Amino acid sequence: KQEVTQIPAALSVPEGENLVLNCSFTDSAIYNLQWFRQDPGKGLTSLLLIQSSQREQTSGRLNASLDKSSGRSTLYIAASQPGDSATYLCAVYNAGNNRKLIWGLGTSLAVNP
Amino acid sequence: DTGVSQNPRHKITKRGQNVTFRCDPISEHNRLYWYRQTLGQGPEFLTYFQNEAQLEKSRLLSDRFSAERPKGSFSTLEIQRTEQGDSAMYLCASRPSGAGIDEKLFFGSGTQLSVL
Numbered sequence: 001k002q003e004v005t006q007i008p009a010a011l012s013v014p015e016g017e018n019l020v021l022n023c024s025f026t027d028s029a030i031y032n033l034q035w036f037r038q039d040p041g042k043g044l045t046s047l048l049l050i051q052s053s054q055r056e057q058t059s060g061r062l063n064a065s066l067d068k069s070s071g072r073s074t075l076y077i078a079a080s081q082p083g084d085s086a087t088y089l090c091a092v093y094n095a096g097n098n099r100k101l102i103w104g105l106g107t108s109l110a111v112n113p
Numbered sequence: 114d115t116g117v118s119q120n121p122r123h124k125i126t127k128r129g130q131n132v133t134f135r136c137d138p139i140s141e142h143n144r145l146y147w148y149r150q151t152l153g154q155g156p157e158f159l160t161y162f163q164n165e166a167q168l169e170k171s172r173l174l175s176d177r178f179s180a181e182r183p184k185g186s187f188s189t190l191e192i193q194r195t196e197q198g199d200s201a202m203y204l205c206a207s208r209p210s211g212a213g214i215d216e217k218l219f220f221g222s223g224t225q226l227s228v229l
Binding site (some may be wrong): 032036043044046093100103104105 | 117119153154155156158161168169202204206216217218219220221222223225
């Protein structure tokens with residue numbers, strides 16, 4: 001059974017720092033991996049999607065990497081800003097089932113001015 | 114169309130009452146999902162539609178829950194005889210058919226249900 005774990009559960013950094021959020025999954029047979037952002041009391045915003053055949057995706061100050069064989073993904077945020085404060089969740093589709101995302105519990109990020 | 118729309122944003126109800134939520138997906142998206150999320154948890158899959166067909170339903174979903182997407186556009190999620198354990202954020206998401214970048218999910222802002 002696929003399980004997704006995110007470490008750390010919470011992170012507090014000063015503005016301007018580069019930071020890394022970690023996501024691991026137990027079954028490497030994934031279809032793709034997605035990173036989402038969630039603001040308190042709100043829905044989720046898709047940030048990056050990495051196909052199983054890809055190694056990384058970039059969008060602005062965000063870079064997500066995928067090492068499928070080791071069951072790991074990282075989300076790198078460069079030059080963090082207070083507006084980046086949110087919960088970041090990763091989720092995977094298992095290979096053969098792209099209907100149901102398997103979710104981590106998220107990392108709650110606070111960027112302090 | 115600016116995104117996935119959910120109504121209402123908040124719903125407070127008494128235990129035992131029925132509630133219905135509505136989701137309007139992005140217009141060209143034929144795939145629609147319902148998730149439930151409680152504080153500090155990741156979203157929990159409830160059900161999935163492709164056009165008007167409900168193709169998958171979580172085994173965790175009791176028979177008090179029913180979802181429809183009658184014309185393959187908007188969807189409704191009904192909870193009958195609500196219980197306090199139903200209190201959660203109910204999220205709707207949609208995406209087009211296809212692979213690759215089309216597999217990105219677009220979420221609405223959710224309906225926060227509180228059962229007193």
